Amino acid sequence: MNTESMTETMTETGDFAMSAEEKHVVEEDLHGIATDDTETVGKPLLAPEKSRMTCRNVYVYYGEKMAIDNCSLDIGKNEVLSMIGPSGCGKSTFLRCLNRMNDTIDICRVEGEIKLDKQDIHDPKLDVVPLRARVGMVFQKPNPFPKSIYDNIAYGPRIHGMVDNKSDTDELVETSLQRAGLWEEVKDRLDAPGTGLSGGQQQRLCIARAIAVNPEVILMDEPCSALDPIATAKIEELIDELREEFTIAIVTHSMQQAARVSQRTAYFHLGKLIEVGKTDKVFTNPEHKLTEDYITGRFG
């Protein structure tokens, strides 16, 4: 089993004096939910009424290679959960499981149970299309459609049948752009191509596009990594505002960003979920040595 081999490697190198037992945690203030078989430190799981999405024992394989090893994590309602970790630790892979974007990759295999509002998202009776409408995604590199700004926002509502006529569509476009903080800048040029905007504006357009379909959860995969600091600041502000209506899970490479933006933080390491907890605590007083090493810069 991979866990054991990892433990062995660690004790061999002597850097991490860890054993499988030390990583067991039983959570007290959860309402009767046992977490004996998880190695994750902190509070990965939440009370059932507080969580929007729940993941239990998720494994992800790319062909033979295991990318995510037994992760169990809950994402709470109206919270921003940030996922941090060194490159290649599987946080983007895990994020993509949440809206089944990994289905598009042939060799990728997802096992385990992921639920959105108590519904199993892998239920064969359910179509993936409504799932992706309820769980929106913003990608690392801004990817507006090569259409007008108006059509970018209107596309999602149109294909899902949310709007019938032009005035409804106009209203929805305006509302989405306003929520994304982009309305003032583009209201005079809604017919201009979306690709003609600056990087930061494009990313805000992508966020507006995602919120136009009124999802329940928004997944963000390193949304600011391609942007300059000012654009980044604007988007972080936006995330804070969006938190009131949506649940947001954000993958970020920047620990400072995670500290600024999120309420809970999850630390991934080589495919395993090491620690989850309140952001302040994880950054100031982490429970796991690996987390501490990453945060202090000794690793990754």
Add this chain to the structure above:
Amino acid sequence: MNNSNRQSIAEIVEKSLAKRKAKEKRFRFAGMLAVITALIMLAVLLLSIVVTGLPAFTQTAIKLDFHFEESLLPADTELTDEVIASMDFHSLVKKTLREKFPMVKKRGDKKALYKMISNGAPYQLRDMLIEDHSLLGKTVPVWVLADDEVDSIFKGSKTIADSRLTETQYGWVRQLVAEDRVVTRFNWTFFQNGDSREPEQSGIRGAIMGSLLVIIVTLGLSFPMGVAAAVYLEEYAKPSRLNDLIEININNLAAVPSIVFGLLGLAVYINFMGMPRSAPLVAGLVLTLMTLPTIIIASRAALKSVPPSIREAALGMGASKMQMIFHHVLPLAMPGMLTGSIIGMAQALGETAPLLMIGMIAFIVDIPQGFMDPATVLPVQIYLWADVPEAAFRERTAAAIMVLLAFLVTMNLLAVWLRKKFEKRW
């Protein structure tokens, strides 16, 4: 490493430097020579075609005064189009010529006189009268086409010694010239008439219509099929042995000699399915098979070039796979697909061998109106005329080649322009 060693390396390099530079220079020279040779050969080819073909774009016309006598109309008959069609305009032409040249007495000379005018002149007069019944009884000056012998001499394509015209005949021509009755004008007949045994009356209209009908069928069938096949192979097909086999076969089809498709058309469409020979529909079906691989390969390349970020963005919005393909991927891939199709059509336009097999080699005079009418296409028309020894037809062959080349260049330029225009978009 001490200084002296370093010095000698520099010297060694210096010595070889001259040699290396000379080699580069020779190579560049060879390259330029190759390009210039190719350009010269191209120029020679084009020049010879243009020089041969340019005379075909002009024709010689002779003005004669024709008296549409009442005696043409039989007594007590109404002047209808059918009656006009049965009138003897041949005699009218001969009579007019005799009156113009009253000194011509001998029978042999008279025959020679009649030969100076194209034998399409009577039909021209008939059509004039059909169009305007009131001409009956009037004398009207009409420009009729000169016979191709006169035409050739006039344009300088032949000397009198080479032609079949005698000095006497040429004397008559000179008299007409003196009377300002001979003119050289643009050869509209070339673009208005179909094929004919008489060079001065022959044109490429039938061939152009045939080519147009064939291209419509080919485009109408191969473009949707090619695009659909490319979308399926690129987006939906899971990698498997069957799909590998299909891919290999499609790529190989692109290399099959075109005449094989003609044999297929003959065996399957004409013999087995009983379709009419020489029909643009059959030709279109044959050429569809030929251009399909080209379109599929070009379309697949275009689909591959759509960035995955667009696909992910669409899927992330909750678009179904089909919506993603039709709303986002296809529009972005369309320029590449169109370019490939236009190039495929340009190839199809110039195809001769498969169409010969399905019977388009026939001598077809009427302009084809529909997809089932017997037709011929431009390259086949060129092939047919190239066999005829008359100087006038040699000119027309070259002129038809120029028209075909003009079409091909235009289509390829259109493809290039399309590609450039959409390259900037994203």
